[in-house]
Amino acid sequence: MDRTTQLIARPAECTVVYDPAAPPGSPHVRAPGGDARTTGRSVLRRGAEEVLERNWTGTSTVPSLGLYPHQWSWDSAFIAIGLRHVSPRRAQTELETLLAAQWGDGRVPHIVFNPSVPLDAYFPSPDFWRSSTAGRAAGAPRTVQTSGIVQPPVHALAAWLVHRADPELSRARGFLARVYPRLAAWHRYLLHRRDLGGGGLVSVVHPWEQGMDNAPAWDAPLARVTPAPARSFRRADLDHGAAEDRPTDLDYGRYVRLAAGYRDGGYADGGGEFAVEDPSFNALLIASEHALARIAHELGAQATARHARAERLTAALVDRLWDPERGLFLCRDVRGGTLVGERGVSGLVPLILPGLAREVVSAVVRTLRGPHFGLGTTTRLVPSYDLLGEAFDPHRYWRGPAWFNTGWLIERGLRLHGRPAEADALREAVLDTALTSDFAEYVDPYTGEGCGTTGFGWTAALTLDLLHQDSTTTTSTVFKGGDRG
Numbered sequence: 123m124d125r126t127t128q129l130i131a132r133p134a135e136c137t138v139v140y141d142p143a144a145p146p147g148s149p150h151v152r153a154p155g156g157d158a159r160t161t162g163r164s165v166l167r168r169g170a171e172e173v174l175e176r177n178w179t180g181t182s183t184v185p186s187l188g189l190y191p192h193q194w195s196w197d198s199a200f201i202a203i204g205l206r207h208v209s210p211r212r213a214q215t216e217l218e219t220l221l222a223a224q225w226g227d228g229r230v231p232h233i234v235f236n237p238s239v240p241l242d243a244y245f246p247s248p249d250f251w252r253s254s255t256a257g258r259a260a261g262a263p264r265t266v267q268t269s270g271i272v273q274p275p276v277h278a279l280a281a282w283l284v285h286r287a288d289p290e291l292s293r294a295r296g297f298l299a300r301v302y303p304r305l306a307a308w309h310r311y312l313l314h315r316r317d318l319g320g321g322g323l324v325s326v327v328h329p330w331e332q333g334m335d336n337a338p339a340w341d342a343p344l345a346r347v348t349p350a351p352a353r354s355f356r357r358a359d360l361d362h363g364a365a366e367d368r369p370t371d372l373d374y375g376r377y378v379r380l381a382a383g384y385r386d387g388g389y390a391d392g393g394g395e396f397a398v399e400d401p402s403f404n405a406l407l408i409a410s411e412h413a414l415a416r417i418a419h420e421l422g423a424q425a426t427a428r429h430a431r432a433e434r435l436t437a438a439l440v441d442r443l444w445d446p447e448r449g450l451f452l453c454r455d456v457r458g459g460t461l462v463g464e465r466g467v468s469g470l471v472p473l474i475l476p477g478l479a480r481e482v483v484s485a486v487v488r489t490l491r492g493p494h495f496g497l498g499t500t501t502r503l504v505p506s507y508d509l510l511g512e513a514f515d516p517h518r519y520w521r522g523p524a525w526f527n528t529g530w531l532i533e534r535g536l537r538l539h540g541r542p543a544e545a546d547a548l549r550e551a552v553l554d555t556a557l558t559s560d561f562a563e564y565v566d567p568y569t570g571e572g573c574g575t576t577g578f579g580w581t582a583a584l585t586l587d588l589l590h591q592d593s594t595t596t597t598s599t600v601f602k603g604g605d606r607g
Contacts, residue, residue, distance in 0.1 A: 166557045167589055171208055173561050173582035174201070178212070179236065182219040185579045186563070191243050193220060193234040196333055197580050199276035200527050204583025206287035207590045213284040214297050217277060221304040223268050226261015228311030230277065230304075231268035232330060246378070251385060260389045270389040271328045271381065274403045275312060278305045278410035282417055298417050305414055312407060313431075318397045319456040322438035323404050325397040328380050332400045332468070334506065334520040336373050338513040339398075339453045339464040346395050346457070349375025350382065364573075368519060401443045401451035402468035402528075408435045409474055436477040443469075444482065449489035465494050465508035466520075467528045473535030483539045490532070491544070496567075498544065502551035504529050505567035516566045517573050523564040526552060530584040549588050556585040 177183045182193040183201045190197075198220045205213035223234040231253070241247040248267035256262075257270050281301050285292040292298060318325040326332045329340045352371050380396055387393060415428035443451040445461065450469035453462040472478065473486050490497050494508045503524035507514055516522045529552045536545035555570040556562075561581040563574030 162557070163553075163589060166553060166585060169557065170204070170561065170582040170585045170589075173577045174205060174208065174579065174586075176577065177579050177582075182216055182234070183579050183583075184236075186575045186577055189563075189575045191239045192236050195220060195230055195232045195234075195273040196276050196527075199280040200530075200580035201583040202280045202284050204580075204586040206284045207586050210284060210288035210291055211295075213280075213287065214292065214295065217281055217284065217301060218297075221277070221301055223263055223266050224304050224308065225257065225263065225268075227315070228307035228309075229260070229272050230275075230308050232271050232273040233269040235267040235269075237267070246381060250381075256385045257389050262389075270385055271331050272312075272326075273331060274333050274406045275308060275410050276406050277308065278414040278417065279406070281305060282413040285417070285420070298420055302414075302417050302421060305410075305417070309407070309411060309414065315391045318392055319399055319442070319454065321399070321442045322435065323399045323442055323454075324407055325399050325456050326403055327384060327391065327394050327397055329377065329396075330381075332398070332403050334402070334466065334468060335377070336370075336518070337464070337466050337468065337520040338507055338511060339400075339462045339466050339468065341464075341513070342462055343396050343398055343455045343458065344373075344376045344380075347376045347380050350378040351375070368574075395457065397456035398462075399442060399454040399456060400468055401439065401453065402471040404435065404439050404443075405451075405472040405475055408432045408439070408477075411435065412476070433477055436475055439472060439475075440478075440482065445469075446485065449485040449492075464511065464513075465489075467495075467504055467506045467525075467532075470495070470504065471528060471531050471535070474531050474538065475535075476538060478539075487536070487539075487541060487544070498547060501567040502547075502570065503555060503565065503567050504532055504548070506564075509567075516568060517571075519564070519574075522567065523573050524555075524567040525564045526556065526578075526581040526584050530588065533588070549591070553585060553588055556581055561585070 174183060177185070177187060182198060183205070184191055185194050185197045198216050202213040202216040205216060220230065220234060224230050235248045241249060246269070251267070251269045253262040253268045253270055254264050260270075262268065262270070281298065285298050312324045316324040316327075318327075329335050329337070329344070349372055352375060380394065384394055411428055411432040415425035415432070418428060419425040439451065442454055443461070445452045448463075448465060450465060451472050452469055453464070453466075454460070455462055470486055470490055473483065489495065490504065491499065494510055495501065495505055496509055497504055500509065501524070505514075505516075505522055505524055506520045506528065507522045514522045529548060533545050533548045533552065536548065555565055558570060559565050559572035560576040561578050562572030562576050563578040563581065565572050
């Protein structure tokens, strides 16, 4: 038996990610701790719902009213997961709006621009991406302006959870039947067009695609990119966030140069300077492939091939990105041909996968709780980067602060793999910090001090999802399903 086979455990009973919480109308969870805690949870729930209401445009939810005034791809997926507890219909609309902007080649763009928002409100704006002209050969839509890059594929997972929140409504509206072909095309695009390393995994061609924009793992691959001159663009993000919390001008210069080159090449894949296989991006694809199998089964189609594909991708993830010495997954610089040694939260996110062997799971949990991330000892929330790393900064974007979406994913992973005590502690920390930080974009992992903007969409949405779970009864079945399809 080879090393990869040893590290992939085919479950005796098929495990399919993320079975639903209780259906609509179920009593709200009464959190442990008595009336004071229950009252606090009610305040938290109302606050989260108010954030999502303020950020709702009528067809989608912006991440924040000032800093991010358009629709973002993986934000909308996480937001839909929380919205399903408030309005399953609105959660369906959230995903439908995003998928309506899908390109002909199958890609789901990372931003769908609202034409009523002034061009100078966000950079890069539609006139930078030029999707309808530069993206014509790739099938960019003509009726809406989008970016040309993508973000992590959380969408099939979100669609399945939204369906399970109110199956009757979903079936009456034909929700899954309408989104399934688009989700299948999205996965085909990634699997067929983005296997740039030839090992079966998907590569990102820009740091923004992975979603953890300025993570130190990108520093070495980005060093090959000549930055655009600072005078050639104006950063609108600094109008809404402190400079010390945001990526540097040098980072931005490289982002701009890389995006402009991709645009000028007609958004064709394969020829750029930057190509990285990222563990989080691929883990989310695997999770969504399992979810897509559940959707196919619901629609009466064969799902076995999708489960098998998810298992093959899990094997490739372990084979190409697992580092047993560091006890987590690493990024692979496809152009450089090497693993990137930086420890980031992306390397912990594969904990959400049901096919990992106990050996891998145990090592990831030790890393999570050890000195590099300190969960439960020096930190209450999961930092985005190695506490002992040279680039660690507790306030600067993805170079140290804790984010709520990665906390949610790791909480789910801990629960899946039979670590309820650790999952409960992380859940409580996320909920408490969401309240005290006014639903911040991200927080100092030591103190919980809010950074970036407040009233952030996925922070509010995932708060609602965690509130909906009863920590005293939820087990690994949250991530499992019985029928294989």
